[in-house]
Amino acid sequence: MERIVVGVSGASGVPYARRLLEELARYETVETHLVISAGAREVMRREGYDPVELERLAGFVYDPADMGASLASGSFRTGGMVIAPASATTVGKLAAGIADNLLLRAAYVHLKERRPLVVLLRETPLPLPTLRALTALAEAGAVIMPASPGFYNRPSGIEDLLDFMIQRILDHLGLEAGGPRWEAE
Template sequence: MRLVVGVSGGSGIPYALSVLKALHELQVETHLVVSSGAKRVMSAEGGPQLPELNALATHVHDDRDLAASISSGSYRTDGMLIVPCSAGTLAKIAGGFADNLLSRAAHVTLKERRRLVLALREDPLPRPMLLNMVAVHDAGATVMTASPGFYHAPKDVEELLHFVTVRLLDQFHLDVPGFTRWKEKV
């Protein structure tokens, strides 16, 4: 399997790290694109940093490289996940504005009818953002929130991150080990 993983400027870089760790363990080929906004958020939040994300990716692409392999529909992938997906990136995708590699790769994913999953991490949701969510949904994307459940009685932040990672990767039919699903026997 080959997935594009985008990281945009919304708060929540630990979600991206959790997803990349799981994909690395599952031996999924990953093409990582990190926006300039995400790089600023990493620096400001002091959590996971770019070298940690890059180390888990199979391929790392510069967000300014509009000639990268993933900018073309002829380069086959099994889909794309943007985690976190900022309101600005959502708006670009909703409007078909492909001014960087992250938004271009999302555009290609939609035009080729591949799975595109956007993991939003912003609240509250103003009307323009809600309309953009409907627009990307109608274009074929799956919109999810980075909102963990609690029925599995998480003991720490890592388990909360893992819950969201599992739900996101479920969209690609990937089974992430170490998770008890609702009503499953342990």
């Protein structure tokens, strides 16, 4: 069983996390581990989302304050981690090596253990401190993925836009993903 960690931080964009968890649930060989930060819970509340609905999609759910959880250790092997959505604050803290909650600690572990870490940034515009933090994370081995879906697949709705990004995330986790691909004419 391959473990995939999903972290949800305090940026707008929880539908990305929902679609990711739905897609990961389709793989019989994937076990999902979810951490929702306190900031994410606040954003979800304000945007009308219920964290419990997201938690139901995951195999395992962790308290972001539980720094003794298995996710906090490099000996807890995983196939990768995705932070979706990733806030600028999460990006900045992680780039600075600050791991003051379980989501950040789990991401830090993925960097130090050289495991896949996909950071789905949901922030715009990007000021210089965030750009520098993103560069530092890329240099440390993270895949930086702005929540910026393509349109060549001719999306007919929001779900198609979400699916475009989820397909890209799954690609970086080494999981076979369906959906339209770019084809030269």
